[in-house]
Amino acid sequence: MSEQRKTLIGKRVPRLDAHAKVTGTARYTGDLSLPGMLYGVMVRSPVAHAHIKHIDVSKARAFPGVKCIITGNDVPAIRYGNWRLVPELQDETVLAHDCVRFIGDEVAAVAAIDEATARKAAELIDVEYEPLPAVFNVDDAMAEGAPTLHSHRENNLSLERKIDYGDLEKAFAEADYIREDTFTTHAVSHAYMEPCVALAQADADGRITLWTSTQTPYYVQCLLAQTMELRENDVRVIKPHVGGGFGGKMELRPWEFCAAWMARETGQPVKFTLTRAEEFASGRRRHPVKITSKIGFKKDGSITGKEVIAHLDGGAYNGMGPTATFLIGNFGAMLYRVPAYRYRGNYIYTNNPPAGAMRGFGAPQALFAGETQMNLAADALGIDPIELRLKNAMVEGDKIPGVATIGSCGFIECLEKVRELSNWDERQADARPGEGLGIACYSFISGGVFNWFNTQYTFSAAEVRVFDDGTAQLSTLAADIGQGSDLILVQILAEELGLEVSDIRLVTGDTATCPQSDLGTWGSRVTLMAGNAVRDAAHKVKEQLFDMVSLKLNLNVIHEIECGNGHIYPKSKPAHGLPFGDVVAMVQRSNRGKPLKATGYYTPRDCGLVSPAFSFGAQVADTSVDLETGMVQVNKMFTVHDCGTELNPMAVEGQLEGSIQMSLGYALSEELLMEEGKTLNTSFLDYKVPVAEDMPPSVSETIETYEETGPFGAKEAGEGLACPTAPAIADAVRKATGLCCKDLPITSDKIRSYLSGD
Template identity: 40%
Template sequence: MKDFDVIRTRAHRLDTPDKATGKAVYVDDIDKPGMLYGALLQSPHAHANIISIDTSKAEALPGVKAVVTSKEAGSIKYGVSPARYDETVFAIDKVRYVGDEIAAVAAISLEIAQKAVALIEVEYEILPAVFTIEDAMKDGAPQLHEDFPKNLCAEVHHEFGDVEKALAESDIVKTTTVKNKRQDGACIEMQGCIAEFDRRGTLTLVSGTQVPHYVQRTVAMVLGMDIGKVRVKKPYVGAGFGIKASANPMELACCILARETNKPVKMNYTRDQVFKLARARHGFTHTITTGAKKDGTLMALKHECWLDGGAYSSFGIATVYYAGSLLGGPYKLPNMKYDGYRVYNNKPTCGAQRGHGAVIARATFEQQLDMIAGDLGMDPLELRVKNMMEAGDTTCNDLNMSSFGMAECIDAVRNGSGWDEKKGKMPNGKGIGMACGFFVSGAGYPIYRSDTYHGTVIVKLTEDGGTALVYTASAEIGQGSDTAFAMIAAEALGIPLENVRLESGDTDMGVDLGAYSSRQTLMTGHATKEAAEHAKAQVLEVLSGLLNVPVEEMDIKNGFIEFKNETPDITDIRTRYIKEHRGWIDNPDSEKLTFKEASRMAFLEKGSIVGTGKYKPHLLGGKFKGAAVGTSPAYGCSAQVAEVSVDVETGQITIERITDAHDCGKAINMTSVEGQMEGSVSMGIGEAMHEEVMFDDKGNVLNNDLAEYKIVTSMDMPQVDAVVVESDEPNGPFGAKEVGEGAIMPTIPAILNAVYDAIGVRVFELPLTPERVYWAIQEYQKKAG
């Protein structure tokens, strides 16, 4: 094993002092002199034509500084994927869901802004609305977007190998359908932003976003500005989970209000508005048919999926691809067919959420694997071991597993949970279940078609030589990326972590596609490593000249210069360094030459030492249409075992324990890896057990707060035994890859399989509320007589 000094430790996070003392600054903590407050007018109707908008009363209200509608905002369409730009900042002639933006007001107080919003008069012609996939697809159903007949937003048809033939050759063929419900990301921090123009026309947008880069591009496009005149900065952010991975209409409205008023404008979503914006997990209906041989060998997978998309596309095109492509692994599966459909309707728009597109597909498939194992009389864990992929394998849809610790993950949860002692031996009402999964370590391609670098990083050494400054446009959103990159820079430079400072989340610092698709550790990590190595090389080059020692015979480790062969005389350098710092008390007296001295010498010779780094993935496989979605330079994989008890009289499930193993390549920060694993389990349990966005028959969200939308509380969280499995990823910086999303994959199916083990009842609809489980048990008992 390689010898590391900084990474693979449990370093304290850089943001801990700020967050632990409450000093961390989030958007809403920021005030600007002369700042105005913005508020949005959103449609109260799910589907209506706009006949007229009268803003005169709102404009007349004292304290109101601007009222803007599509007249000011224009008609430029934007969205996530350029192939489906289908949104405008404000509705032009029609609204498509309860919450569609119509106008915005800036005023000297939030109270006045809200009052003014209520004074805007809109005349609507109410249109019939559709809220389900079935209704939206009916002949003659109301159409949301002219260009998309039958409200079909996107469809995907893929076949690899020959599925029908392989199914015919299978000894066992199983078909099931699983349905989930729409989720909400439930980020603790609701979206907020402040937009401000300076006197030279430069716009700065401070926003709680995961993706400063994409927000910058969208703002520039919609406002018709040069990208260089738009700066997007991200302060501390209270989570994203995918919901904040694209520009939102409030950010755009805020920029337009700032332009119209020439003042800084702040806007925030309320929790209700967060539910209206949505952009979280789709509602999926998966029908999967799997064929296997008697010995458990998987032969083929036939898969149809319908996505309840909502009013606009958002990430939906990628979602419908991911829902199919990410069943290609982690098992050897020579034949796979996928038909996916995403359907528009008059509800809020779904988008990307942790485990993008793949979570419910995974749940459906992993539950089915258990059913097949049951029919074959095999231990479901053994069925998975038999079929799992290994490092170097490529899926039928061209995803290459350059490292893959699946076997180690399964072993870890088998031993950690006591699987062999428990499986099949638990009393009635108690059960154990397992599942596996894998996920991309960064999307192989940017959201817009481009040869751009996915990340650039600058490492600058301070003139005294003692500190390295890391500048990255990446997004720390609570996951710990700042700390990871500071650790990578320290490791690559050969200096202690405390000698690294880091600034991030600002588009002026470079290009970084942001915190989504579990990309930053691998991609920004690569760029950081390269930038640090570049700075290090410059220092060693100067030192080589001064000491007359070849560069390749020197190294930097723990802040000291190491010489492979004979240690040269360092007196001249030390004397020179100390002379420049008369009166300083921290002059070096170590036997070894310090990095500080060497770096100071480099500055004296060359001026600022600046290292630059960049990253984009190598050419990734797949020539077929849609191959880009699912490709990645690396894949993380995981296995989990859930232990549950079920109260058969009430349907209440208690999750007693989760044993979780994840292969993240080399762990940069061990504690952060475990944190991501535990967070994934928590989100997975919420989705499995009680999360569900509910609507009335007019398209209003019924449970639009965190009292009624039920995320996991600390009281619901079981003990989680997180086992970090470390492979060595050849395409990752220091061998690292993802953990943020892959770790959620097995949670839901492991619980479903454990519930079956406990009570013998299969449930095919989520969430597993006590009521749903109760009725499933009732039905089962009725059938059993």
């Protein structure tokens, strides 16, 4: 015990699940099977908008092997949605009642002894539709006399979000240069590796256990209870390993309800596994948005004011759209000091499949528009785009009136470092046709402070138990869906207790055994929020341990005590410590056998309307364009970002690589192609996700800041990185070809067509 206390913060600790996943032993919901299990399939609307006149299930019901069929008539017509705080935004029922609003809208469900039987029976369900006029884009949906999707919303305007501060009229009057641009972004799929799967079992007393591929087990528990008219505690949701979510698995989904309902009806477990075609055809997607942005500058480049008007194509239901509508406004004025700002966000219903949360939650769209416009303005003002950004960059302590105060902020350092890494200045001076270096930046939230779910619990909770064998157990509902948060939380606890990662058992993903509660994985919230809850629990346990050490070693009250290397010791005398397990045994003995455990909590309070902390970063894309074919080749990505304290560089790098891959697709090749509400490309053959060989080499550096609100100073590194890539590539393509693409994705067809002057 004489060596220096070792720290796990900033260490390259490998993933806890790496071995299980690589060897195929990790169990996903799809791997689970129960005796007597039935197989469910959803029956979906083939039309975009219609009244359901009649549903005849008699032939299907008579089909041998069919055990249960339900339609909207068989289940409570309860409107649900994540926006419990504003019930009128809850606009979905688990199965269609009277009306279908998009191609793929869930109309009925079948459970049978095997999947083939269920599919055959599903085809025998006869639904008589009376077609209604439909709208497939925002302009048509808002037009006078347009058909209405939801009777309580005139003009299909589901909601309008506003942000206002400063005197915008004055700001534009004082500007020396004003520009206005309109950008459009497209729908893309989360394309998570694991399609949605749900398996439900009902006890004899009607209690439900649901295993499901979700990123928010707590939401699913609450909303399943609500829609089934059960008590919350009668529903247990278990999250096995999840193969990605990216925002697409953060709501209650109809098949989760149907599995549970039919399991209760039949007394047999029921499992639904969506096909990839279903996922593409009717799954949630990133909101297509039309953004009109007007910005004013003084001659020296300082921003005087900005106005952003956004129209989101929400599809048929709200889903997480209200949050995205607000966040587009928020990210419209992040990164730079904007003295006057006006935002109008409009969420519009159309008869397209509903959009939802997707990595970045409005930020990729807002930053594609905002960052592209910054680059265009820089050119027009004759100021280098990095200089223009430095001139306006947010710094620690900046206030967005009524919205947020910026905590730690390494944005200026990011800009300066990326300029150096990418050889920016030299490359600007040496421009060549077909080649371009483009820049874009991001800021992102470390979890949201908003409580649209109206939870009655703290935002995060963690229970820590310690044992006399020198080990500990961490129990939390924080949901690792592949991002590696399990390891980060264990690493945080191991650091607090001075133990090894391998000393900690993790119990997670079960609403019945984990402490209430955790809002799940979204908004890059887990490290900060669940991390803080883990620390809180650890501190409570440590207090008792430290009291015992003080007693046992007869320490003067002025001594600081700490944990390290499996021991607990006075900080000034590390060699005089006691083994961790021995101290636990003593505390337990002094408490006459009661186990030593504590629960920690975290809820962000008094930190504005958005987030306790903001990450920042700058990215440069080195890109070549084949001037004859319009094919874009991204040669190299340079990223410098501020995620506070980098708790585990391997985890951060994984997020960065994944972000680049995902955003490369967003920028260049991925798009859900639509025709009258129908998704045309429903397989990976025609939905073009970049493959390994498309990945450019990547250079990255982190600017370490210390975020006061984060565990050990950490902030998010999960979603923000997904934002700058598309505008950086767009900027590089503009420099290489002259084409300023304001309409994603930047396809070879668009570039070639521009170059041939069509």
